[in-house]
Amino acid sequence: MKLYYINNDQTRNPGLHHEVHTSEHAAELRISSKKLVGYYDNEVQAVQAAKSFYNDADGCAICCPRAHRG
Numbered sequence: 001m002k003l004y005y006i007n008n009d010q011t012r013n014p015g016l017h018h019e020v021h022t023s024e025h026a027a028e029l030r031i032s033s034k035k036l037v038g039y040y041d042n043e044v045q046a047v048q049a050a051k052s053f054y055n056d057a058d059g060c061a062i063c064c065p066r067a068h069r070g
C-alpha cells in the first residue's frame with residue numbers, strides 16, 4: 001500500500017483540478033498545502049477517496065497514471 005495526498009492548490013497543473021500524489025511525489029514536488037488521503041492499494045482507490053475532499057480530484061500523470069484523466 002502507498003500513502004496518498006491531495007494538493008489543495010489546483011492551479012499547479014494544466015487541467016486546473018486537485019491532483020492526488022503519492023507521499024514520495026508530493027515531497028519531491030515540495031507541495032506545501034495538501035490533505036492526507038490515506039493508505040490505499042492503488043491510485044484508483046486513492047482518487048476515489050479523495051473525491052470526498054474535492055469533487056474534481058484526479059490522479060497525477062506521473063505518480064498516479066492509472067487514475068489520470070487529464
Ligand SMILES: [Zn+2]
Nearest residue numbers: 021025060063
Ligand atoms: Zn504525482
